[in-house]
Amino acid sequence: MLVTPLAKLAAFFVGLLLLISSVQAETSPTWTQATALFKQASFDKTREAIDLLAASNEPQVPSLLQALLDGQLYQHKQTDALALLSDKANTDLSSGQKLEAVKQDEYRKVPMNNTLRKYLRSKLGSLSLSSPDPKLRLASANGLLETVTPEMLPQLRELLSKETDEKVKAALDLAVQLASLSASDKAIKLASIQALNGNLNPAVRNKMTVLSTDADPEIAKAAKTTLRGIEDKAALSAQMETLFFGLSLGSVLVLAAIGLAITFGVMGVINMAHGELIMLGAYTTYFIQKLLPNFMDYSLFLAIPAAFIVSGLMGILIERTVIRHLYGRPLETLLATFGISLILQQLVRTVVSPQNVPVSNPSWMSGSLEINSVLSLTYNRLYIILFCLIVFAILYFVLRNTNLGLQVRAVSQNRAMARAMGVRSARVDALTFGLGSGIAGVAGVALSQLTNVGPNLGQAYIIDSFMVVVFGGVGNLWGTLVAGLSLGVINKFLEPWAGAVLAKILVLVFIILFIQKRPRGLFPQKGRAAGD
């Protein structure tokens, strides 16, 4: 029978349709098998499914595995279809099409645990070594380091020659060296051991520790030398790290104490409510963040002036209503300010909540700056050290170069003489107290980023503030800076031996002994009438 051209055309289109539909359905045997394995919802079967999919070359596999890693892989309870469900997009993974009107109840999440995640990460890593995104390439190169074998050398060398990104190049080079450590050729091994000298990556250190007990004496000796070099460098980095911790703790102490140094120095007032002024600054940050939830990253820039004003005004209020009437009576001032601190704490407990309030860190404050493999500086602490220095500089400028500063210094050195020269000492007192309290508020903003914000926040820092002021002396802002930073550094260097609590005790004992020798602190006020 003759097959008419029309019939041929029809057959062609039917064939084409079948082809298209089969491509769209994408139910390859691997996929079906993997779907069945996922359905069993056991960690072992999921691992098998991962192996199966990673070995196949299907295009949807990387997105499926990435979804699984991110905890976004779901399976439909009836149809067993695999889908990616997330806040941003819902996709059917076999076709790659977007899913409309998804009901979460109809899907069951494919469970993952830590072991599986690690396994999957290494599988994805080898799949992403040639990814166009340099970040993915770096991540997968770093992921290889612990498990690299000599068999991977040709592939690694090829990738290294084609690599353009500096960081990825370094990671691949390290991988090549680590792989060569397990090579059978002794010369290659020795060359790699020498090349790895000074590399602080923990994978290198572990390999060297193993090799230093190698049967071959030459290799063992080379490994030992390299290991010693690494350990010396690591020890130095550890010291730098402790110094950084000390400076960051010290900068917190300085911020907390500097306001107190000003009020104590100028007016001789022992302000037990200083901690609560810090706490008010921290709560101001919370309220700013609550008012502007969409501007989290800029909230701190608003919170700093706001906290200064809030705490400053509270300070002026305290000075005008209570402290002014108790001038010259330090014990009564101490009691009165202690009472004010209790009032402020209870006020916050009643008006806000007795529990802690959540203050979030802006995104630029999370994470750390990696100097080398053993030394990373957390951003929040780094910024707070900088912030402390900036605040100190501003205060120094105010006290040295402004009219107010001149009057403050005059009143603190010799009140009677200053009054005789026409300085309105009562107004200066109020402004000084306001300034000191405002700085306390700003310190509260910094503290809100490091610690829990609750009504008891002030209690944790009042003792430390007095400690710094007493140690540093009240004559000079430098006293507070040096005292705060050195106390922080001493505390952190003692901590590894003595533990957190004992280190604090030892620092307090040290200050008590120091005060016996120099009662006026590190930088006492100079002059005949000073500090009577």
Place this chain on the structure above:
Amino acid sequence: MLLNNKLKKTLLAAGTAAALTWSSLSFAADDTIKVGVLHSLSGTMAISETTLKDTMLMLIDEQNKKGGVLGKKLEAVVVDPASNWPLFAEKARDLIEKDKVAATFGCWTSVSRKSVLPVFEEKNSLLFYPVQYEGEESSKNVFYTGASPNQQAIPAVDYLMKDLEVKRWVLAGTDYVYPRTTNKILEAYLKSKGIDEKDIMINYTPFGHSDWQSIVADIKKFGGEGKKTAVVSTINGDANVPFYKELGNQGITAETIPVVAFSVGEEELSGIDTKPLVGHLAAWNYFMSVDNPANKEFIAKWQEYTKNPKRVTNDPMEAHVIGFNMWIKALEKAGTTDTDKVAEAMIGLEVPNLTGGTAKMLPNHHLTKPVLIGEIQENGQFEVVSKTPEVAGDAWSDFLPDSKNLVADWTGKETDGKPCGNFNTETKKCSGQKYE
């Protein structure tokens, strides 16, 4: 001003009438059964304990809707001991002496429980303690509805050893009796499993500790020596928040050094950003994510009661649910609120738990509980990665030399006929309660 006779008489009459009315009013109020709620509502432990107060109020409310118990309504007496341990004892005494509560549901930290223990024993009143703790105690007046170490700490360590092949251990805790004793038990257990002393690092910090830089850096170093390392955390209260933040900031993920916590649950996680914590673990006997009808019903009731569809539930809440339901059953069985009769009626009672099984009150005043290990998810919930059937709570750990021969039995069966909380099976003597 002189009072003349008539005025005096009038005043006396008025005064007596007022006093009689006042006392009759208080007698009228006496027609309820009072329940003490002794949880910190402020201070460092408020983050964990406030929700337990709300749970008790909901349970009492629900029971009252069913008609109360023994023909009377229940009345909650809520006090705030403010995370202040000596204040716990004072408040407990007030609850028993002044408010005349029939039983108290309270405490979280072991130090608060140790503070109130002498009060409850002296005044012979009942305490239901809902939190996982270190064991080494069994009191006639306390019912421990939380996990003892063999129902939480030991199974968690087993999971880490077997499933995650952990070889080096960091035991980090807050500095008080619960972490100290638990770490003693765990150290003995690890050594019995062949772990070398230099592969165990132990560290204690004060309550509310916020500067975790050096400690987390030490953990990083300890874990960077090639052997798989894990942290077993008995850190309590709001010190957990900066601890987990610092872990995240220093780049420690659950895949490199997993942290299994015993005092961090859904409530503690609801206040922090959980993205850097995904994969870290907790060991409890209940998780909000457990999928079964009893749990779903409880969560729905709770979210309706607190008018917050995002409010979470956690293990100590389930312990209060079990404890309260058992207490009601015991009251009905004993027919009275008398402490001794109720305590006797409690033993052997079974009530359903919220994970699909049942909890039974054992003669040592502990429960049977399943052990669940969960991994933190991005939404602050836990994904269960391991589950056991019900384990009987052991008050006296078999891994400490001082306690492996001790047994607690308030029916007297295992203790030579005389009910005793710490009976030595070797010397056949019953030593008294230790209060420290």
